[in-house]
Amino acid sequence: MERRTIGAGALAVGAVGLGCMPMSWGYSTSRQRGEESVRAVHRALDLGSTLLDTADMYGPFTNELLLGRVLKERRADAFVSTKVGLLVGEQHIVANGRPGYVKRACDASLRRLQTDVIDLYQLHRADPEVPVEETWGAMADLVRAGKVRALGLCAVGARGGRRSGSRPHDATLRQLQRVQQVFPVSAVEAELSVWSPEALDALLPWCEARGVGLLAAMPLGNGFLTGTLTPGEGFEPDDVRARHPRFTAEMMAANQPIVAGLRRVARRHGEEVTPGQVALAWLLAQGRHVVPVPGTKRERWAAENAGAAALRLTARDLTEVAELPGGRGSWD
Secondary structure: OOOEEOOOOEEEEEEEOEEEEEHHOOOOOOOOOOHHHHHHHHHHHHHOOOOOEEEOOOOOHHHHHHHHHHHHHHHOOEEEEEEEEEOOHHHHHEOOOOHEEEHHHHHHHHHHHHOOEEEEEEEEEOOOOOOOOHHHHHHHHHHHHOOEEEEEEEEOOHHHHHHOOOOOOHHHHHHHHHHOOOOOOOEEEEEEEEEEEEOOHHHHHHHHHHHHHEEOOOHHHHHHHHOHHHHHOOOOOHHHHOOOOOOOOOHHHHHHHHHHHHHHHHHHHOOOHHHHHHHHHHHHHOOEEEEOOOEEHHHHHHHHHHHHHOOOOOHHHHHHHHHHOOOOOOOO
8 A cells, every 4th residue: 555654753654544433432332343343453454554543532442452452463564543632421521631641641542552652642632721732742741751653633623613703723723833832743633525625725734834644534424425324224322423413314315416426436447446435535635645544343344445545536536526515414
């Protein structure tokens, strides 16, 4: 697989990564199978999807434990990205950016992951009670201590801008400007996909100007852009899509033209090419610093996603995808 570099340290990763959250948290709990997920991670690594993206809050903690089973055998094959800064309660999630907590959380993640160093340590969310510079400074201390190789920041959601009147990702850009004065940012993780392209406007240019990697989270639109979801089929109560404004039966039906467009492009490249692969290939074509991180818990989808790295879209394809209608939600 093609390799891409992120950050001033030129950290090399496979062009398509693997989002590990669905293996333990957020999606269809009844369908989570530990052994199947372990096979999916092994398959991804075999195919060159070296970036494994997790967080201590996924589970919580169980996602890192699962990855630790693979890393114990294949640490040299993987680029490990995990996150800190969010605590999961019984019915709520809160931020904690206190320096002492950050350092303890890193040690705990290292134990669960069965490794002595984390390749990319990301701040999941800034704590409103703690200056972000203090949190980032504690994370920088972990780099100096040899426990972490590079630091990343997860973007604040873009959709808040449409309600407040500010531009998408303005809050993230302000945070980036602040933490960059403390220690270099190597990667920014933000939602970016065919139906959520907001990060292309200002966030990607900021990253490109500084050699910072943009990890495209939810690059398949929480599964919608694969064309495998049926409107009205419903989701399990603990599935994040059960409360997502784009996943009501009405909105899933309204957004079908997006999938139809991806399918048209896929057909031009052969019967084996899928809409999801077109969606990932379109992201890869947006710039050399973009690394899609599609999430899955199944070996089959991990292999399909990795295959997108070999798909080369034409200028006509790229224009056609860019001109697809925007994703609609229940707020529209």
